[in-house]
Amino acid sequence: xxxxxxxxxxxxxxxxxxxxxxxxxxxxxxxxxxxPHTAAPHTVAALATAPDSASIVIPHNARTQGYQTRRxxxxxxxxxSAVNFDTIEHTVTADATGSNGLPLFDTDVPPNSTxxxxxxxxxxxxxHFHCFFHPQVMTGTLVISGGxxxxxxxxxxxxxxxxxxxxxxxxxxxxxxxxxxxxxxxxGATTRMWTFxxxxxxxxxxxxxxxxxxxxxxxxxxxxxxxxxxxxxxxHHSSANDGQPTTHLIPHGHSRTYDFPLTDGGKPERxxxxxxxxxxxxxTGRDVWMGLEGMFLIHDAHEQSLPLxxxxxxxxxxxxxxxxxxxxxxxxxxPAHPTMQLTGPAAPPDDSxxxxxxxxxxxxxxxxxxxxxxxxxxxxxxxxxxxxxxxxSDGRPFVQVGTGNGLLxxxxxxxxxxxxxAQRADVVIDFHRELNKxxxxxxxPRNDTTSxxxxxxxxxxxxxxRVAYNSTKDASRIPATLQAAPKLVAPTKITKTxxxxxxxxxxxxxxxxxxxxxxxxxxxxxxxxxxxxxxWKLHNASPITHFIxxxxxxxxxxxxxxxxxxxxxxxxxxxxxxxxxxxVTVAARFTDHTGVFMIHCHMLDHEDHGLMAQFQVVRPSxxxxxxxxxxxxxxxxxxxxxxxxxxxxxxxxxxxxxxxxVHRVAPLPKSRxxxxxxxxxxxxxxxxxxxI
Ligand SMILES: [Cu+2]
Numbered sequence: 001x002x003x004x005x006x007x008x009x010x011x012x013x014x015x016x017x018x019x020x021x022x023x024x025x026x027x028x029x030x031x032x033x034x035x036p037h038t039a040a041p042h043t044v045a046a047l048a049t050a051p052d053s054a055s056i057v058i059p060h061n062a063r064t065q066g067y068q069t070r071r072x073x074x075x076x077x078x079x080x081s082a083v084n085f086d087t088i089e090h091t092v093t094a095d096a097t098g099s100n101g102l103p104l105f106d107t108d109v110p111p112n113s114t115x116x117x118x119x120x121x122x123x124x125x126x127x128h129f130h131c132f133f134h135p136q137v138m139t140g141t142l143v144i145s146g147g148x149x150x151x152x153x154x155x156x157x158x159x160x161x162x163x164x165x166x167x168x169x170x171x172x173x174x175x176x177x178x179x180x181x182x183x184x185x186x187x188g189a190t191t192r193m194w195t196f197x198x199x200x201x202x203x204x205x206x207x208x209x210x211x212x213x214x215x216x217x218x219x220x221x222x223x224x225x226x227x228x229x230x231x232x233x234x235x236h237h238s239s240a241n242d243g244q245p246t247t248h249l250i251p252h253g254h255s256r257t258y259d260f261p262l263t264d265g266g267k268p269e270r271x272x273x274x275x276x277x278x279x280x281x282x283x284t285g286r287d288v289w290m291g292l293e294g295m296f297l298i299h300d301a302h303e304q305s306l307p308l309x310x311x312x313x314x315x316x317x318x319x320x321x322x323x324x325x326x327x328x329x330x331x332x333x334x335p336a337h338p339t340m341q342l343t344g345p346a347a348p349p350d351d352s353x354x355x356x357x358x359x360x361x362x363x364x365x366x367x368x369x370x371x372x373x374x375x376x377x378x379x380x381x382x383x384x385x386x387x388x389x390x391x392x393s394d395g396r397p398f399v400q401v402g403t404g405n406g407l408l409x410x411x412x413x414x415x416x417x418x419x420x421x422a423q424r425a426d427v428v429i430d431f432h433r434e435l436n437k438x439x440x441x442x443x444x445p446r447n448d449t450t451s452x453x454x455x456x457x458x459x460x461x462x463x464x465x466r467v468a469y470n471s472t473k474d475a476s477r478i479p480a481t482l483q484a485a486p487k488l489v490a491p492t493k494i495t496k497t498x499x500x501x502x503x504x505x506x507x508x509x510x511x512x513x514x515x516x517x518x519x520x521x522x523x524x525x526x527x528x529x530x531x532x533x534x535x536w537k538l539h540n541a542s543p544i545t546h547f548i549x550x551x552x553x554x555x556x557x558x559x560x561x562x563x564x565x566x567x568x569x570x571x572x573x574x575x576x577x578x579x580x581x582x583x584v585t586v587a588a589r590f591t592d593h594t595g596v597f598m599i600h601c602h603m604l605d606h607e608d609h610g611l612m613a614q615f616q617v618v619r620p621s622x623x624x625x626x627x628x629x630x631x632x633x634x635x636x637x638x639x640x641x642x643x644x645x646x647x648x649x650x651x652x653x654x655x656x657x658x659x660x661x662v663h664r665v666a667p668l669p670k671s672r673x674x675x676x677x678x679x680x681x682x683x684x685x686x687x688x689x690x691x692i
Pocket of ligand 1: 545546547601602603606607611
């Protein structure tokens with residue numbers, strides 16, 4: 001559904017939610033022909049009939065029924081009210097925004113109440129609206145007619161330059177974690193944040209693969225922040241250096257040195273786009289929201305030998321969302337005394353912390369002046385909860401060259417890229433022949449699923465590329481082949497199934513579960529023999545999407561719902577999208593390190609509310625070490641260039657592995673509207689200045 005030029009135009013203007021939900025509404029008058037940032041013209045008929053007052057009615061079970069009044073007409077300057085007959089809170093929120101990136105109207109409607117929706121100053125035109133908490137189902141259209149002048153939707157002004165965090169390259173680093181004022185919003189006060197070395201995002205650490213890196217983090221935050229713990233996401237390292245949630249902490253006023261050898265199985269790791277963030281028990285959401293996240297890039301000789309864009313044409317880009325108070329401070333949606341089991345409307349499965357404004361490298365609506373050159377973007381979704389479906393405003397595709405865990409076997413041309421929290425994509429954009437153009441990086445409503453339960457993505461313009469310089473020389477190009485995933489012999493039989501669900505009820509308390517249990521730091525859920533290769537099935541039995549992250553190893557995606565994974569999941573991964581009912585099978589070999597590691601959802605509300613488990617890598621017993629394991633040679637299931645390894649090799653492998661169940665597997669080929677899930681009302685709705 002993407003790709004139509006009109007729609008691309010609408011998206012480029014951004015901030016107007018795309019047509020998915022609106023298309024099912026009763027056909028509007030000509031007034032509903034959408035223009036991205038100007039209200040559409042009203043009709044004569046509308047002029048004649050528009051009342052001076054109108055109501056939006058929210059029925060019982062609106063979460064599944066939608067608004068009772070999906071189309072409302074109103075004379076300009078008239079009074080609009082919202083009547084909520086439901087037992088839970090809803091909102092009436094405009095799709096379109098003002099230049100500050102906030103909706104033109106955005107009104108909470110408590111249960112069993114009637115409130116005024118302030119639209120009296122809006123210009124005549126058509127305004128699509130949704131419920132902030134239930135936008136997939138609850139959508140409607142307001143037509144304002146008559147009068148002249150008034151407030152119209154406008155795109156962000158892209159007033160401030162993109163900031164690249166400082167780059168640190170040394171083997172021994174010391175990074176203070178401290179309060180700092182950050183110029184997040186372009187006007188007004190700076191924002192007090194918790195930062196790595198005064199920067200949000202934290203400094204970008206760039207290191208060669210195989211070179212030991214020691215980082216000493218110093219906790220200089222106020223004592224009320226408590227202890228911290230740092231996780232280098234996607235990396236392979238020992239348990240003690242993994243950012244354990246309850247052990248190996250960094251208390252207030254103390255420091256801790258983390259050791260990252262950047263090796264795997266005695267060899268240098270692959271080049272990768274990693275990131276680091278706090279991982280404290282039940283506090284990860286708060287600590288990341290406050291600013292504790294940064295990027296960590298690993299280079300290796302192979303990647304450096306490729307002609308991909310380098311240097312200033314290689315841009316780390318962390319996208320995140322935050323909500324601010326009127327004086328530009330972060331809201332505090334997090335409880336003073338966190339617990340995994342919650343009651344009330346924001347309890348699981350409705351717990352979520354969503355930002356209302358969208359940031360690129362910690363800045364609202366930044367611009368970047370670029371040359372007529374190829375650029376490599378290391379996209380990282382550093383949001384607590386929000387997934388994005390990234391697109392470029394002029395309809396050009398991305399060329400994805402890597403995941404967060406290294407290069408793909410070959411480039412993949414993608415019109416849009418869905419990234420949940422913690423997911424990364426390494427992409428190349430070509431600005432040749434685009435001198436003087438302005439191209440937006442946007443998120444569009446995802447269109448890869450028809451499931452009404454799958455989480456949606458926002459429609460928003462995040463940043464602007466200004467093609468300002470003519471580059472006469474561009475030596476970069478995108479090779480036809482990049483890097484095959486490492487070979488792996490994985491059991492065909494599932495070693496372990498992890499099922500993600502929710503338990504309890506919101507009256508007495510609910511929490512997320514993994515295999516029926518909420519997280520318990522004193523419980524090990526699986527013992528994994530060191531040196532073994534595991535095939536794990538990840539299944540989402542819950543009513544909303546999760547993005548599941550496995551620590552310690554980098555994984556092959558064997559299958560997605562029983563089918564070969566898409567081309568962009570044929571590299572190594574550490575975090576997978578699991579829409580409701582979805583199943584992903586993954587495989588990895590456990591090398592090097594014993595100890596306890598995590599598996600959890602990276603929507604941080606879910607993680608903090610129990611959707612986490614832990615496995616312990618142990619020295620294998622003799623019996624388990626010698627037992628033959630039926631195996632699949634990966635990557636293979638999705639090989640496109642091969643239909644079978646040479647019979648001799650297969651026979652040999654089968655014999656070695658002790659059984660006939662070796663599947664042939666080929667060498668790697670060389671080659672909706674806003675969130676449909678629930679969202680935390682607190683984050684956006686009840687701004688509370690945080691004392692820090
Ligand atoms: Cu989740």
